[in-house]
Amino acid sequence: MDMFCFQCQETSKGTGCTRVGVCGKTSEVANLQDLMIYALKGISQLATKADEIGLEIEGLDRFIVDGLFMTITNANFDRERFLEKIREALVKREEIEKILLEKNVDLSNLSDYASFRVNTDDDIIYKSNSEEVGVLSTKDEDIRSLRELITYGVKGMAAYYEHAHNLGFENKEIPKFMRKALSMITDDSLTVDELVKLTLETGEHGVKAMALLDEANTTTYGNPEITEVNIGVRNNPAILVSGHDLKDLEELLIQTQGTGVDVYTHSEMLPANYYPAFKKYDNFVGNYGNAWWKQNEEFEKFNGAILFTTNCIIPPKESYKDRVYTTGSSGYPGFKHIPDRKGDNPKDFSEIIEHAKRLPVPTEIETGKIVGGFAHAQVFALADKIVEAVKNGDIKKFFVMAGCDGRMKSRNYYTEFAQALPKDTVILTAGCAKYRYNKLNLGDINGIPRVLDAGQCNDSYSLALIALKLKEIFELNDINELPIAYNIAWYEQKAVIVLLSLLSLGVKNIHLGPTLPAFLSPNVAKVLVDNFGIGTIKDVESDIEYFLA
Numbered sequence: 001m002d003m004f005c006f007q008c009q010e011t012s013k014g015t016g017c018t019r020v021g022v023c024g025k026t027s028e029v030a031n032l033q034d035l036m037i038y039a040l041k042g043i044s045q046l047a048t049k050a051d052e053i054g055l056e057i058e059g060l061d062r063f064i065v066d067g068l069f070m071t072i073t074n075a076n077f078d079r080e081r082f083l084e085k086i087r088e089a090l091v092k093r094e095e096i097e098k099i100l101l102e103k104n105v106d107l108s109n110l111s112d113y114a115s116f117r118v119n120t121d122d123d124i125i126y127k128s129n130s131e132e133v134g135v136l137s138t139k140d141e142d143i144r145s146l147r148e149l150i151t152y153g154v155k156g157m158a159a160y161y162e163h164a165h166n167l168g169f170e171n172k173e174i175p176k177f178m179r180k181a182l183s184m185i186t187d188d189s190l191t192v193d194e195l196v197k198l199t200l201e202t203g204e205h206g207v208k209a210m211a212l213l214d215e216a217n218t219t220t221y222g223n224p225e226i227t228e229v230n231i232g233v234r235n236n237p238a239i240l241v242s243g244h245d246l247k248d249l250e251e252l253l254i255q256t257q258g259t260g261v262d263v264y265t266h267s268e269m270l271p272a273n274y275y276p277a278f279k280k281y282d283n284f285v286g287n288y289g290n291a292w293w294k295q296n297e298e299f300e301k302f303n304g305a306i307l308f309t310t311n312c313i314i315p316p317k318e319s320y321k322d323r324v325y326t327t328g329s330s331g332y333p334g335f336k337h338i339p340d341r342k343g344d345n346p347k348d349f350s351e352i353i354e355h356a357k358r359l360p361v362p363t364e365i366e367t368g369k370i371v372g373g374f375a376h377a378q379v380f381a382l383a384d385k386i387v388e389a390v391k392n393g394d395i396k397k398f399f400v401m402a403g404c405d406g407r408m409k410s411r412n413y414y415t416e417f418a419q420a421l422p423k424d425t426v427i428l429t430a431g432c433a434k435y436r437y438n439k440l441n442l443g444d445i446n447g448i449p450r451v452l453d454a455g456q457c458n459d460s461y462s463l464a465l466i467a468l469k470l471k472e473i474f475e476l477n478d479i480n481e482l483p484i485a486y487n488i489a490w491y492e493q494k495a496v497i498v499l500l501s502l503l504s505l506g507v508k509n510i511h512l513g514p515t516l517p518a519f520l521s522p523n524v525a526k527v528l529v530d531n532f533g534i535g536t537i538k539d540v541e542s543d544i545e546y547f548l549a
């Protein structure tokens with residue numbers, strides 16, 4: 001075994017990637033990511049000591065959040081960036097140690113997480129390969145399962161927090177919880193019950209992180225509104241923006257004004273089209289293509305420059321790899337990386353803009369429009385209409401089908417499921433899962449589209465707010481009494497925090513597919529089934545029958 005990773009839905013054989021990632025991650029990078037997490041756990045052990053005496057370590061929140069985000073599936077494949085970040089982690093650790101010693105905190109019994117030393121790159125690689133660093137170092141499979149469930153939830157939380165932080169929004173409680181959780185999962189004395197409790201607490205903080213991001217996005221860019229998004233192309237050179245970071249998109253839109261370069265969204269950046277603040281840019285054309293896993297084909301045809309602000313990156317084809325750029329936590333060896341902001345100054349996108357000018361215009365792959373923008377404020381504005389349709393029986397049920405898309409054939413299920421749903425049902429979606437059914441023209445009910453897209457996976461919070469609002473309007477005691485079924489598709493770790501957040505809000509009977517996570521041990525899966533009614537998908541016909549029963 002050269003590596004071990006089972007954090008995403010496409011893990012090899014449904015059990016774990018052991019030679020190379022199905023995602024294209026090399027064993028070397030996988031092990032460096034493990035060491036990155038290991039170092040962050042050590043930093044968190046020390047930082048929680050600082051938290052206990054009310055000491056704030058400057059820049060630490062950002063450092064941990066960014067380190068976690070870099071290890072999310074398909075975010076960063078760049079060995080050099082991990083080596084650099086691990087070196088920085090050790091410097092950070094020493095800084096914290098020094099501060100704690102000055103305050104006479106006892107550091108005589110530090111764990112290996114908080115005290116391991118590496119001097120050269122060879123040392124780092126050697127350490128990253130050692131048995132104590134990886135996931136399998138926890139021998140008890142239930143403890144391992146809960147530790148990883150919490151780690152992946154915290155990674156998802158970090159992604160949400162980073163976007164909010166980029167817009168100048170903070171809630172110190174969230175990174176403090178991340179440190180506490182990362183530190184607690186290194187504690188061998190914790191029981192399964194205590195870890196289950198920590199898992200639920202992770203969900204509670206997931207809700208807080210999503211609420212913070214929602215506040216950051218809507219305060220900065222306005223509330224998403226119903227929008228027809230163009231999916232065709234114009235005749236100018238262009239940049240295609242993927243990933244989830246709205247601040248990066250905004251700065252790029254400002255810097256491309258008047259340059260003759262158009263900007264399009266790809267995959268999870270599509271919902272940027274729904275924000276009022278971005279509509280004023282006349283070079284912001286619309287969306288090109290589909291979910292992340294189709295990028296090989298679509299980037300080739302786009303012809304222009306491509307910018308990744310976050311996941312999901314897949315190993316590139318020769319035909320386009322020299323015109324791809326990354327920024328933020330994302331990275332890939334050979335792609336140019338656009339450095340972070342310095343203070344209040346925006347990122348400098350001039351190189352990618354100049355590059356785009358020299359490239360051919362995009363090849364049209366489809367024409368027409370898709371409709372979205374049904375985040376909470378827009379849905380609340382339509383509440384009367386929706387409530388009336390529910391009361392008079394025109395809408396019988398809502399299906400939350402949020403989450404991720406992926407390349408496995410079994411995901412055709414979601415297209416077939418959407419097509420087979422009775423005409424008196426409405427799909428509530430968020431995340432790149434939508435690409436399985438957002439171009440199907442499923443019609444409307446009294447003018448309400450049958451697919452309501454709230455936005456990115458990051459906007460799943462909207463779906464929870466919509467459910468809570470309906471509960472209030474219908475004067476119900478329990479969110480589970482609503483005519484809402486949850487059939488969620490997952491792929492990476494942001495979907496894990498969405499799931500834990502929904503559980504913490506009391507949502508039951510969520511179906512998760514196309515398969516249950518490999519990191520759930522049978523006993524941990526049983527806890528989720530017994531307490532929350534979590535299930536997985538079977539086939540379209542019997543699942544629809546089940547949900548409508």
Ligand code: SF4
Nearest residue numbers: 005008011017021023
């Ligand atoms: Fe395998 Fe997924 Fe881990 Fe990539 S992220 S190595 S595909 S489990």
Ligand code: SF3
Nearest residue numbers: 268312404431432457
């Ligand atoms: Fe998609 Fe990667 Fe998860 Fe943001 S972009 S939902 S998979």
